[in-house]
Amino acid sequence: MEPIRKHKGLVYPINRSNIDTDQIIPKQFLKRIERQGFGQFLFYNWRFDDDGNERSDFSLNDTKYDGASILVAGENFGCGSSREHAPWALQDYGFKVIIASSFADIFYNNCVKNGILPIQLTEEQTSELVKKAEGEPFTLSVDLENQVVFDDAGFEASFEIINYLREMLLNGWDEIAVTLTHEDKISTFENTKA
Numbered sequence: 001m002e003p004i005r006k007h008k009g010l011v012y013p014i015n016r017s018n019i020d021t022d023q024i025i026p027k028q029f030l031k032r033i034e035r036q037g038f039g040q041f042l043f044y045n046w047r048f049d050d051d052g053n054e055r056s057d058f059s060l061n062d063t064k065y066d067g068a069s070i071l072v073a074g075e076n077f078g079c080g081s082s083r084e085h086a087p088w089a090l091q092d093y094g095f096k097v098i099i100a101s102s103f104a105d106i107f108y109n110n111c112v113k114n115g116i117l118p119i120q121l122t123e124e125q126t127s128e129l130v131k132k133a134e135g136e137p138f139t140l141s142v143d144l145e146n147q148v149v150f151d152d153a154g155f156e157a158s159f160e161i162i163n164y165l166r167e168m169l170l171n172g173w174d175e176i177a178v179t180l181t182h183e184d185k186i187s188t189f190e191n192t193k194a
Helices: 085-093 106-114 123-134 164-169 175-180 183-192
Strands: 006-014 070-073 097-100 117-120 139-143 149-151 156-158
Touching: 006 123, 070 123, 085 106, 097 123, 106 117, 106 164, 164 175, 175 183
Parallel strands: 006 070, 070 097, 097 117
Antiparallel strands: 006 139, 139 149, 149 156
C-alpha cells in the first residue's frame, strides 16, 4: 500500500446518508478475485441507466469531478454488508480519503486495511464541505500526521484516529506488513522452539 501522510485533492460531494456497500458496488460485480477493476462499477445503479448509459442527473458523471480523490458524504457511510469490495471500488476509482459524519465499523476498518483514509467529522463540518464542493471545483488538504483537514479559504477541522490505524496508513502497511515489523522477534522465537 502507498503511505498517506499529506494529501491534497479535488472533492466529490455525495449529499446522502446511509450509503450501503451494495450501493457502492452492487453484488453482480463481485465476481473478480483481484482488487483492481471495480472502479468502473462504483455507484453503478446511480451512475448508469438500465442500458448502461451514464445518467446526467448523477453528480459523479459531471466532468467537474473528474480526478476527484476525496469523497465527502453524510452519516453511516458504508453500512450494510461487510464486503471488502466497497473500498476496493472506491480506491480503484481514485478515492484516497473519505470524509463522513459517521461510518459503519467494518467498512471503516476495511478502508484502513486497503490504504484509504476514513475521516469522521461533525455533521456541520461535512455539510459545509458538501456545500463548498457542490459549487465550483473545490480542493481540500488532509494532513494525517497532524490529524487536520483544511482548505485555502479558512476551513480547518481536526480529526481523531486510533494510533495503530494511523501508523498503518502513515507507513503504507497492511496487517501482514505490521506483523513483519516484528520479524526478528518471530525468528528468535522460532529458533528457540526448534
